[in-house]
Amino acid sequence: MSTVRVLVGTKKGAFILTSDGKRQNWQVRGPLFAGWEIYHLKGSPVDPNRIYASQTSGWFGQMVQRSNDGGLNWETVGNTFQYEGDPGTHKWYDGSQHPWEFKRIWHFEPSYTDPDTVYAGAEDAALFKSTDGGTSWQELPGLRAIKGHLWQPGAGGMGLHTILLDPRNPNRIYIAISAAGAFRTDDGGQTWRPINRGLKSLYELPDPDAEVGHCVHHIAMNPSRPDVLFMQKHWDVLRSDNAGELWTEVSGNLPTDFGFPIEVHAHEPETIYVVPMKSDSEHYPPDGKLRVYRSRTGGNEWEPLSEGLPQKDCYVNVLRDAMAVDSLEPCGVYFGTTGGQVYVSADSGNTWNAIVRDLPGVLSVEVQVLP
Amino acid sequence: MIRVVLPYHLRTLARVEGEVEFDLAGAVTVVAVIEALEDRFPMLRGTIRDPVHFRRRPFIRFFACKEDLSLDPPETVLPEAVRSGQEPFLVVGAMAGG
Numbered sequence: 001m002s003t004v005r006v007l008v009g010t011k012k013g014a015f016i017l018t019s020d021g022k023r024q025n026w027q028v029r030g031p032l033f034a035g036w037e038i039y040h041l042k043g044s045p046v047d048p049n050r051i052y053a054s055q056t057s058g059w060f061g062q063m064v065q066r067s068n069d070g071g072l073n074w075e076t077v078g079n080t081f082q083y084e085g086d087p088g089t090h091k092w093y094d095g096s097q098h099p100w101e102f103k104r105i106w107h108f109e110p111s112y113t114d115p116d117t118v119y120a121g122a123e124d125a126a127l128f129k130s131t132d133g134g135t136s137w138q139e140l141p142g143l144r145a146i147k148g149h150l151w152q153p154g155a156g157g158m159g160l161h162t163i164l165l166d167p168r169n170p171n172r173i174y175i176a177i178s179a180a181g182a183f184r185t186d187d188g189g190q191t192w193r194p195i196n197r198g199l200k201s202l203y204e205l206p207d208p209d210a211e212v213g214h215c216v217h218h219i220a221m222n223p224s225r226p227d228v229l230f231m232q233k234h235w236d237v238l239r240s241d242n243a244g245e246l247w248t249e250v251s252g253n254l255p256t257d258f259g260f261p262i263e264v265h266a267h268e269p270e271t272i273y274v275v276p277m278k279s280d281s282e283h284y285p286p287d288g289k290l291r292v293y294r295s296r297t298g299g300n301e302w303e304p305l306s307e308g309l310p311q312k313d314c315y316v317n318v319l320r321d322a323m324a325v326d327s328l329e330p331c332g333v334y335f336g337t338t339g340g341q342v343y344v345s346a347d348s349g350n351t352w353n354a355i356v357r358d359l360p361g362v363l364s365v366e367v368q369v370l371p
Numbered sequence: 372m373i374r375v376v377l378p379y380h381l382r383t384l385a386r387v388e389g390e391v392e393f394d395l396a397g398a399v400t401v402v403a404v405i406e407a408l409e410d411r412f413p414m415l416r417g418t419i420r421d422p423v424h425f426r427r428r429p430f431i432r433f434f435a436c437k438e439d440l441s442l443d444p445p446e447t448v449l450p451e452a453v454r455s456g457q458e459p460f461l462v463v464g465a466m467a468g469g
Contacts, residue, residue, distance in 0.1 A: 035380060059430040059464045060418040076414040080422040
């Protein structure tokens with residue numbers, strides 16, 4: 001039977017949760033890197049035992065940890081993330097220009113074909129690439145050339161948090177940045193263009209249809225249909241059927257369309273999941289009831305999923321990188337909360353169980369299925 | 372012999388317990404001690420000073436002989452008590468408050 005491995009990044013360390021394919025009985029290992037913020041861990045699709053972890057601290061800066069044995073042993077690799085050339089400036093909160101400054105890595109995205117090739121999304125927003133297993137990093141600076149001087153950090157910082165690789169076309173990459181928007185390259189990262197047409201930010205931007213500046217919270221794709229993208233924006237849930245050329249709102253009957261994560265079912269590319277939060281002023285579930293919403297129609301028609309989730313007095317948040325799906329049948333869905341719970345549904349969201357309830361605040365969740 | 376006390380998280384990262392001790396040829400300055408630390412423990416590169424500009428991280432402090440040396444020039448020669456190993460050189464994570 002398969003083994004399922006869930007990689008959990010939290011505010012005070014990493015945890016690895018394992019189970020067999022039934023996903024009922026779990027072993028919890030951790031904390032790894034105790035006391036450090038672990039923004040994200042992700043394994044290579046080619047070699048699942050190759051895992052990259054972003055270990056970060058306001059005191060000691062950025063570390064990159066790499067494991068070659070599924071998380072049993074770790075080694076530090078390169079942590080020099082240097083912007084190419086003169087890094088220039090971006091817009092600051094007071095409207096002035098502010099120098100680009102590296103703060104941390106939000107997200108790692110390993111290549112589909114080479115375990116030594118991995119992309120890293122940084123704050124202040126930039127995309128870095130390593131082809132030597134994280135030993136050295138090079139920026140793909142063409143991204144910041146796309147009106148980077150107009151990008152402005154939001155409350156959570158100006159992080160590049162989403163990296164989607166097109167499994168059919170290695171030259172196509174999608175990325176998203178808080179308070180800057182979504183961008184795409186079709187030449188392996190040399191040149192980029194904004195893909196924000198159709199986004200409307202009525203309350204966040206002076207020009208609701210601006211080319212850049214939209215606060216994209218997360219984008220998801222089913223690898224079998226890499227041209228179809230689903231987005232959770234600050235407000236609004238949207239889809240694009242043409243690789244981001246145009247976005248259409250599909251919030252439909254959601255109780256609120258503010259939230260952070262969005263995911264696509266592993267086998268049903270029109271089944272998507274979001275976790276609505278009450279508002280951008282109140283990052284907690286409506287009515288204190290934690291509910292995942294599922295659409296089986298690619299959006300617009302949503303159903304609440306609550307069985308096994310707390311339905312009273314629940315005021316946690318679910319962050320943008322803290323939701324994942326596995327590739328088993330039926331598809332497993334996972335998410336972690338700022339309250340330290342990690343939930344699993346082994347039946348595509350119909351019912352939920354807490355794997356753990358009292359971890360530090362969860363920053364990220366990824367899942368691997370091992371043969 | 373130079374004695375260096377690292378904060379908890381850096382001891383964990385470097386996989387050491389207690390003080391770090393090493394001999395240092397040449398002038399015993401703040402920067403010489405940090406460079407020697409980084410040579411012996413490459414995983415500490417970037418944690419005490421940023422890896423691009425080599426500036427002390429804002430929330431790192433250097434103490435020795437009950438003095439705060441954080442704002443002294445990196446080329447400052449450390450006190451005799453540190454040079455002789457009588458007193459340790461302390462790398463400290465600044466108080467977070469709260």
